[in-house]
Amino acid sequence: MIYSLFANSVTYDANSFIINGKRQLIFSGSIHYPRSTQQMWPDLIRKAKDGGLNAIETYIFWDHHEPFRRQYDFSGNLDFVKFFKLVQEAGMYGVLRIGPYVCAEWSYGGFPMWLKNTPGIELRTNNEIYKNEMQTFVTKIIDMAKEANLFASQGGPIIIAQIENEYGNVMEPYGEAGKAYINWCAQMAVAQNTGVPWMMCQQSDAPQPMINTCNGYYCEWFTPNSPNSPKMFTENWIGWFKKWGERDPHRTAEDVAFAVARFFQRGGAFNNYYMYHGGTNFGRSAGGPYIATTYDYDAPLDEYGNLNQPKWGHLKQLHEALKLGENVLTAGNWTDKEIVPGVNLTTHINGGESFCLISNTNKEGEPVNVNLNGGVYWVPAWSVTLLSGCNKEIYNTAKINAQTSLFVKKQSLSHHHKHHKSAQLTWHWAPEAMRDTLQGKGRFRASQLLEQKLTTSDVSDYLWYMTAIEVNQTKKVFLRVNTTGHVLHAYVNRRYVGSQVGTANQVGFAFESPVYLTRGKNTITLLSATVGLANYGSFYENKPTGIAGGPVQLIGNDNSTVLNDLSFDTWSYRVGLNGESKRLFDPATHHHHPWRTTEAPINRRMTWYKASFETPSGDDPVVVDLLGMGKGHAWVNGNSLGRFWPSVLANSNGCGDCDYRGEYNPNKCVTNCGEPSQRWYHVPRSFMNSDGNSNTLILFEEMGGNPKGVSFSTVGVAIGCGDAYEGSTLELSCHNGKIISGIDFASFGEPIGKCGSFVKGLCDSNISVSQVEKACVGKESCSIDVSANTFGSVNCGNLTKRLAVQASCA
Ligand code: GAL
Numbered sequence: 001m002i003y004s005l006f007a008n009s010v011t012y013d014a015n016s017f018i019i020n021g022k023r024q025l026i027f028s029g030s031i032h033y034p035r036s037t038q039q040m041w042p043d044l045i046r047k048a049k050d051g052g053l054n055a056i057e058t059y060i061f062w063d064h065h066e067p068f069r070r071q072y073d074f075s076g077n078l079d080f081v082k083f084f085k086l087v088q089e090a091g092m093y094g095v096l097r098i099g100p101y102v103c104a105e106w107s108y109g110g111f112p113m114w115l116k117n118t119p120g121i122e123l124r125t126n127n128e129i130y131k132n133e134m135q136t137f138v139t140k141i142i143d144m145a146k147e148a149n150l151f152a153s154q155g156g157p158i159i160i161a162q163i164e165n166e167y168g169n170v171m172e173p174y175g176e177a178g179k180a181y182i183n184w185c186a187q188m189a190v191a192q193n194t195g196v197p198w199m200m201c202q203q204s205d206a207p208q209p210m211i212n213t214c215n216g217y218y219c220e221w222f223t224p225n226s227p228n229s230p231k232m233f234t235e236n237w238i239g240w241f242k243k244w245g246e247r248d249p250h251r252t253a254e255d256v257a258f259a260v261a262r263f264f265q266r267g268g269a270f271n272n273y274y275m276y277h278g279g280t281n282f283g284r285s286a287g288g289p290y291i292a293t294t295y296d297y298d299a300p301l302d303e304y305g306n307l308n309q310p311k312w313g314h315l316k317q318l319h320e321a322l323k324l325g326e327n328v329l330t331a332g333n334w335t336d337k338e339i340v341p342g343v344n345l346t347t348h349i350n351g352g353e354s355f356c357l358i359s360n361t362n363k364e365g366e367p368v369n370v371n372l373n374g375g376v377y378w379v380p381a382w383s384v385t386l387l388s389g390c391n392k393e394i395y396n397t398a399k400i401n402a403q404t405s406l407f408v409k410k411q412s413l414s415h416h417h418k419h420h421k422s423a424q425l426t427w428h429w430a431p432e433a434m435r436d437t438l439q440g441k442g443r444f445r446a447s448q449l450l451e452q453k454l455t456t457s458d459v460s461d462y463l464w465y466m467t468a469i470e471v472n473q474t475k476k477v478f479l480r481v482n483t484t485g486h487v488l489h490a491y492v493n494r495r496y497v498g499s500q501v502g503t504a505n506q507v508g509f510a511f512e513s514p515v516y517l518t519r520g521k522n523t524i525t526l527l528s529a530t531v532g533l534a535n536y537g538s539f540y541e542n543k544p545t546g547i548a549g550g551p552v553q554l555i556g557n558d559n560s561t562v563l564n565d566l567s568f569d570t571w572s573y574r575v576g577l578n579g580e581s582k583r584l585f586d587p588a589t590h591h592h593h594p595w596r597t598t599e600a601p602i603n604r605r606m607t608w609y610k611a612s613f614e615t616p617s618g619d620d621p622v623v624v625d626l627l628g629m630g631k632g633h634a635w636v637n638g639n640s641l642g643r644f645w646p647s648v649l650a651n652s653n654g655c656g657d658c659d660y661r662g663e664y665n666p667n668k669c670v671t672n673c674g675e676p677s678q679r680w681y682h683v684p685r686s687f688m689n690s691d692g693n694s695n696t697l698i699l700f701e702e703m704g705g706n707p708k709g710v711s712f713s714t715v716g717v718a719i720g721c722g723d724a725y726e727g728s729t730l731e732l733s734c735h736n737g738k739i740i741s742g743i744d745f746a747s748f749g750e751p752i753g754k755c756g757s758f759v760k761g762l763c764d765s766n767i768s769v770s771q772v773e774k775a776c777v778g779k780e781s782c783s784i785d786v787s788a789n790t791f792g793s794v795n796c797g798n799l800t801k802r803l804a805v806q807a808s809c810a
Pocket of ligand 1: 103105165166241
């Protein structure tokens with residue numbers, strides 16, 4: 001373990017950060033500690049380091065740390081001090097983004113609900129009550145960090161801290177109070193005396209000494225608001241997040257590399273990938289509304305912690321290449337010249353050393369040949385070439401020499417029946433007990449339709465709204481419920497009448513259904529469910545959720561006359577499910593045994609399911625396939641896997657074409673069209689028993705589903721492909737202790753196609769396969785010198801030769 005005994009000084013100027021007197025480029029990546037598990041942290045951090053990063057960034061998640069006022073939780077996956085210690089042990093820096101408003105697709109942007117429920121409070125503005133709470137929490141975090149010597153000034157890893165988050169994007173409606181607030185944030189932060197610099201992102205009026213920084217897909221044109229501040233790209237969105245009902249967004253490795261290279265070309269000092277590992281929105285932490293449980297983000301480490309190739313490898317090589325120019329790039333001495341429209345040569349100089357970058361920002365067209373210092377460089381559209389010493393091409397953002405990996409999900413079988421392996425689970429089940437709510441019996445009343453999250457304090461997704469109406473004759477009417485979402489189920493006189501869900505694009509909706517009222521008293525029972533609370537925008541915290549205000553009405557058969565407006569009748573309320581208060585999700589606390597062993601019902605609403613399963617063998621990450629289920633929440637041994645909703649499908653259009661050229665947007669390069677928006681759910685290995693037996697999977701199904709198809713799989717690399725240009729080194733690896741068992745394809749020459757379907761081109765070295773076999777088979781990883789030294793001379797005319805390889809892992 002490397003614990004530095006000495007204070008590390010962190011200073012900066014317009015050109016770079018200067019750590020212990022040495023100018024350094026900072027390559028950072030976001031890994032949010034609660035989106036994985038403690039057990040995963042060391043591996044994620046190591047892979048980040050191997051990927052060429054020297055810093056790890058995380059937000060701090062207030063709602064999880066202080067779920068009730070002054071009751072703190074920093075245990076388990078919330079142990080941010082331990083997380084930063086691991087970062088330090090890996091020899092990396094830390095970036096601490098406190099917020100404490102964090103956005104982050106995290107429920108309610110990270111604010112705990114008690115905060116909003118504090119009388120007289122207004123969030124993120126010049127309000128004394130809010131500022132006191134914010135200061136108390138920020139001070140608590142900083143004190144914990146100081147106590148653990150986490151700041152660089154104390155010999156720790158943290159080199160920079162952030163206060164607030166993108167307030168500049170939303171501050172206008174707050175007027176003068178917003179300006180006063182952001183000034184107060186700066187003063188409050190500085191007074192914390194951390195001994196390291198502070199920053200504010202997307203805050204062009206950030207008061208000194210706050211460094212204002214840029215978030216986005218591209219930040220090369222950004223300039224900080226002080227001539228003394230370094231140029232920082234705090235969120236380089238490496239992909240995008242997914243909502244329920246959306247396709248899987250991808251951002252190509254070529255385009256991310258282009259954005260990074262452009263940024264350093266134009267004097268960048270610090271680049272942070274948002275995210276480097278996105279992970280999982282466990283529990284009810286997903287923001288919203290409608291943010292999915294996966295937060296994969298198409299990050300270099302996928303949701304499960306596997307390398308997302310070729311992105312991980314392509315960026316690793318970029319970091320290595322930029323690092324070769326570090327002394328020159330951090331000197332701040334550069335000139336830029338346009339060679340032909342859209343093609344620029346930027347020359348960085350430091351003493352006798354030089355480093356050049358040639359960018360071609362044209363979105364299409366033939367590669368441009370650039371002559372420089374006696375060499376000719378071929379720069380494709382939308383790419384940047386890096387030249388060490390301004391005379392040797394060491395990297396081009398559009399030329400990928402990194403491995404591609406194809407992952408397979410391997411179903412894991414259990415030995416439930418003697419001599420018979422099966423993926424099928426044996427289910428027990430229990431109905432959600434609804435006798436009380438269906439009869440209109442709640443726990444408290446109000447003569448109005450209450451706002452959901454303030455009423456539940458967000459301890460559950462569910463709130464029951466119940467009322468009764470007397471009629472003097474039996475009749476058919478329409479029940480109309482206006483709700484701000486996100487899901488509604490309606491019952492009249494104990495009978496289910498219908499459900500409706502909103503979508504990410506249309507959050508509120510009006511539910512309408514014919515209902516039969518009988519003479520006398522009729523009970524109306526409405527169950528409203530939230531699917532992640534809003535996390536972004538000016539005053540987002542005031543966006544209503546649930547049937548807040550309604551109206552709830554009975555409409556005549558003409559479909560327009562309002563017969564009764566029930567909005568101000570007496571409503572009875574019940575927060576959460578009976579199964580939640582009985583902790584049916586937690587096998588450790590099963591005092592009651594509601595579980596039935598009769599055949600598990602299919603397509604039954606409001607149903608709990610339980611099955612036991614064996615821990616899948618090996619080290620590969622584990623997922624549970626919930627195809628067939630509707631919507632609900634899943635737990636393994638009492639640990640929440642998050643919400644599931646495989647019955648909602650991703651839009652069926654727009655998959656296919658993916659051109660890395662031109663500006664990225666999240667509708668570009670999508671996959672998974674028409675498929676369940678999220679079918680597989682991560683089961684971290686630490687959630688399961690290591691002795692392999694008797695784990696308990698529990699599902700709460702809200703809409704009706706079929707558990708028969710539920711099964712567990714491991715996710716591992718089955719095939720590794722490499723495609724590299726002559727003159728580079730191709731590295732292949734199978735990961736997680738697997739070895740390269742065979743070479744299915746290898747051709748040095750002019751191979752065609754892509755991973756999984758390579759074919760030989762017109763020219764080819766006939767020792768391609770044998771040379772690659774010699775270098776790789778039987779090894780966990782190998783590297784191949786892609787040149788005539790390895791493959792002999794091959795005549796391909798004046799084409800640039802490439803090596804393509806497809807290897808199997810076992
Ligand atoms: C930014 C925000 C991040 C995250 C990101 C989108 O605006 O600062 O917290 O929400 O957008 O993933």
